Amino acid sequence: GLEPGPPARAAVQVDAALAAVPGSVFVAYELPPAPAGAARIMVGSGADLHRVYVHPSTAAVLGVVDEDSRPMRRIFYLHGELLMGRFGSTLVELAASWAVIMILSGLFLWWPRNLTVAGVFFPRLRSGGRVFWRDLHAVTGVWVSLFALVLIVSGLPWAKNWGGYLR
Numbered sequence: 001g002l003e004p005g006p007p008a009r010a011a012v013q014v015d016a017a018l019a020a021v022p023g024s025v026f027v028a029y030e031l032p033p034a035p036a037g038a039a040r041i042m043v044g045s046g047a048d049l050h051r052v053y054v055h056p057s058t059a060a061v062l063g064v065v066d067e068d069s070r071p072m073r074r075i076f077y078l079h080g081e082l083l084m085g086r087f088g089s090t091l092v093e094l095a096a097s098w099a100v101i102m103i104l105s106g107l108f109l110w111w112p113r114n115l116t117v118a119g120v121f122f123p124r125l126r127s128g129g130r131v132f133w134r135d136l137h138a139v140t141g142v143w144v145s146l147f148a149l150v151l152i153v154s155g156l157p158w159a160k161n162w163g164g165y166l167r
Contacts, residue, residue, distance in 0.1 A: 002036050005057035010039075012059045017041035017052035020061040024050065032056050042067070080159070089160040096152050096159070103145045110138070 014026050024043035032039050038053040049067035054060070067073055074083075082088035111120075118124050120142055123135035156162040 002038060002055055003057070004036060007056045008059040013039050013054045013056065014041055016054050016059040016061055017043050020052050020064050021045050021050050038062050086160060093156065093159045093162050096156060097162075100149065100152055103149055107142070107145055110141075 010029060014029060018024055018026060021043050022045075024045040027042040027044045027049065030040040030042070037056075039056050041052045041054055043050050043052055051065045051067055051070070053062040053065075055062055068077075077083050080089055080092060082091060084091070119131075119135045119138060121139065123139050124131060127135070157166050
């Protein structure tokens with residue numbers, strides 16, 4: 001941890017962060033996560049964001065990290081864009097939309113004609129033999145499909161294209 005002392009004013013810490021990245025502007029200030037932790041100050045320089053770690057007492061700059069090079073930011077770009085920018089985002093959205101169509105059409109084609117919940121949402125345990133094993137497979141598939149639909153549909157509004165159309 002950092003040696004404790006009376007905290008410097010936030011404005012002094014921000015000024016130190018701005019001096020560490022010439023030509024930058026203040027974006028955000030994040031309080032230290034612990035009393036012996038560094039303040040995290042986001043500054044922007046053109047289209048780039050930098051995270052500047054500042055000692056909370058002395059306002060000394062402890063480090064400057066390009067926001068796009070942080071591991072979690074790389075995972076974010078991999079998850080949402082396949083590291084390919086807008087084209088990758090479009091591919092991810094296309095795959096997600098196609099998955100919704102495949103899941104819904106699969107459920108539609110499989111759905112039993114007699115509308116019972118037994119064998120669809122829970123297995124018929126007393127049936128035994130072939131019916132039990134079919135139900136175990138079918139019920140698992142229905143629940144996994146519903147869970148996947150919820151995940152996909154809840155994620156699409158935050159995607160670039162789909163979210164833009166929704167807005």
